[in-house]
Amino acid sequence: MFCEYCGKEIPEGHAFCVHCGAPVDQTEMIGDTPFREEGFDPPETYAPENLSQPDPYEEYDFDQEQEPKGKPKWLLPVLFLGLAALSVAAGMFVAGMVSDHNDGKDADPAAAETTIEEEAEEAAEETETAEEEAAADLDGAQQRVYASKNIGDYAENTIASFDEAIRQNAECVEQDVVMAADGTLFVSHDRGYNGMPAGAIASDGIPRLEDVFQRYGTEITYVVEIKANDTAASYELLSLIDEYELQDNIIVQSFYPGILREVKRELPEAPSIILHNNGDMNQVTFDEALRLDCADTVAVSREEGMMTESNCRAAHQAGKRFAVWDLSEKQQILDAIEMDVDCYFTNAPALALDLEKNYR
Numbered sequence: 560m561f562c563e564y565c566g567k568e569i570p571e572g573h574a575f576c577v578h579c580g581a582p583v584d585q586t587e588m589i590g591d592t593p594f595r596e597e598g599f600d601p602p603e604t605y606a607p608e609n610l611s612q613p614d615p616y617e618e619y620d621f622d623q624e625q626e627p628k629g630k631p632k633w634l635l636p637v638l639f640l641g642l643a644a645l646s647v648a649a650g651m652f653v654a655g656m657v658s659d660h661n662d663g664k665d666a667d668p669a670a671a672e673t674t675i676e677e678e679a680e681e682a683a684e685e686t687e688t689a690e691e692e693a694a695a696d697l698d699g700a701q702q703r704v705y706a707s708k709n710i711g712d713y714a715e716n717t718i719a720s721f722d723e724a725i726r727q728n729a730e731c732v733e734q735d736v737v738m739a740a741d742g743t744l745f746v747s748h749d750r751g752y753n754g755m756p757a758g759a760i761a762s763d764g765i766p767r768l769e770d771v772f773q774r775y776g777t778e779i780t781y782v783v784e785i786k787a788n789d790t791a792a793s794y795e796l797l798s799l800i801d802e803y804e805l806q807d808n809i810i811v812q813s814f815y816p817g818i819l820r821e822v823k824r825e826l827p828e829a830p831s832i833i834l835h836n837n838g839d840m841n842q843v844t845f846d847e848a849l850r851l852d853c854a855d856t857v858a859v860s861r862e863e864g865m866m867t868e869s870n871c872r873a874a875h876q877a878g879k880r881f882a883v884w885d886l887s888e889k890q891q892i893l894d895a896i897e898m899d900v901d902c903y904f905t906n907a908p909a910l911a912l913d914l915e916k917n918y919r
Contacts, residue, residue, distance in 0.1 A: 700915035701730035703901065705782050706908040707885050708733055708748060716746045718766060718774065725779060727909035731810065731902075732775075733782040736768055738792045744768040744799070753787045768796075772803045782810045784834070785818050793821035800826070812858065819853040832856040832882060840865060849877040856901065858882035861891065871898050886911070893918060 561568050562576040569576050576582075706724035708715035713723055716735055724732045735748040739757035745765045752760050761767070768783070775781075785792045800809055811822045812832035819831045833854035836844035840863045848857045857879050859865035866883045874881035880901035886892050892911050895903050896918050905911045 700912050700919065701728070703903070703915060703919075704729060704908050704911040705731045705733055705882075705902060705904045707904045707906045708735060710906055710908065716748055716766075718771070721771065721775070721779075724908055725775075728912055729779075729908035731780045731782050733784065733904060734768065734771060735784050735786055736792070736796070738787045738789060738795065742791060742795050744792065744795050746771055748786070750786050753789075769799055772799060772805065776803070777805065777808050780808050780810060781805065782812060782832075784812045785815075786813075788815045788818070790817055790821050793818050797822065797825050816851055816853055819851075823853050830855050832858050834884075835859045835865060845870060846873075849874060849879055854879070856880035856882050858884060858904075860884060861886060866895065866898070866900070868898050871900060875899075889914065 560571075562579060562581055564581040565576060565579040567576070567578040569578075574582065706721075706727070706729035708720065710720045710723040710727065710729075713720035721732055721734075734746045736744050737747050737750060737752040737760075738744055738754070739752070739760050740754050741757050743757045743760075744767065745752060745757075745760045746768055747760070747765050752765065771781070783796065785796065796811070800806060806826060806829070809826070810830045810832065811819060811826075812834055813819055814834045814836070816833060819833060822829060823831060831854050833848050833851055833856070835848050835857060840860060845857070845859065845865060848854070857874050859870065859882070861883050871881045882902045882904070883895055883900055884904035886895055886903050886905045887907055889910060892903070892905065892907075892914050896914060903911075
């Protein structure tokens with residue numbers, strides 16, 4: 560049918576003219592010719608004289624599905640792409656976290672097993688290294704701490720005292736040695752036994768040096784002081800050392816340079832200690848001791864005031880080790896450590912080893 564007002568064809572089913580907007584129900588059709596109902600005046604808005612402007616519906620395709628008006632067409636795709644990007648990023652982040660957490664759980668089982676074995680080996684090596692370092696530290700401390708003659712409540716130069724020194728983890732243990740008339744070496748600090756019959760010495764409960772060697776073997780290092788100014792004592796000692804194969808477990812000390820020279824002649828690698836002049840201890844005799852070629856170490860008495868930084872430094876400058884006897888109290892040992900004393904005699908080896916570990 561055709562619009563009465565604009566004369567253009569109106570598609571079927573429309574209540575208004577799609578060209579001029581006139582209501583269809585105001586229009587009646589007679590044949591193919593529209594006519595205006597008598598007495599009807601259309602509003603100005605869609606009067607024919609106002610139809611000179613372009614017709615917005617002239618190119619309208621009524622068979623094409625139209626998109627509803629509302630938000631811009633580009634908004635939804637942009638939102639979709641943004642959400643997709645966020646999802647991808649989140650997925651990558653989670654995947655990375657899972658990968659780090661699993662730490663190779665999804666890897667080849669053989670490779671994972673190899674990694675575990677390598678980690679176990681590394682841990683074992685670290686533990687072994689730590690143990691070796693601790694053992695080296697202890698060994699170094701043990702070489703500086705000489706357990707003196709009387710340890711704890713036990714009498715000096717007795718088997719009980721030596722056992723207690725070992726129980727306190729001492730490695731270097733001192734024995735004073737005298738020589739009986741028949742050449743037997745006994746363990747005693749009393750020079751009065753020198754030259755006495757062996758039976759008389761033994762009857763006082765004095766152990767032989769050989770008894771001590773038999774008991775401890777290579778378990779300890781023997782710091783033997785020969786108290787007899789007789790080179791025959793050196794030969795007896797060398798004979799026992801050879802018999803019990805203690806060449807690597809002996810340190811010889813004496814007030815007498817001649818004793819040390821005899822030992823050094825047979826055992827040049829054995830450490831030797833010259834005990835600073837007995838009864839005439841002063842700076843002159845100390846300087847003389849530094850010049851002795853038979854001694855690796857010069858030992859001085861703390862009680863005589865010879866444990867000083869200057870003496871320690873002088874010994875080191877002379878290529879000697881500096882030793883002190885006897886240190887029994889904590890502060891005395893700490894002073895020696897602070898002064899960098901190389902070794903010292905003490906009746907408290909457990910305390911000394913602990914202080915060495917923590918303060919040296």
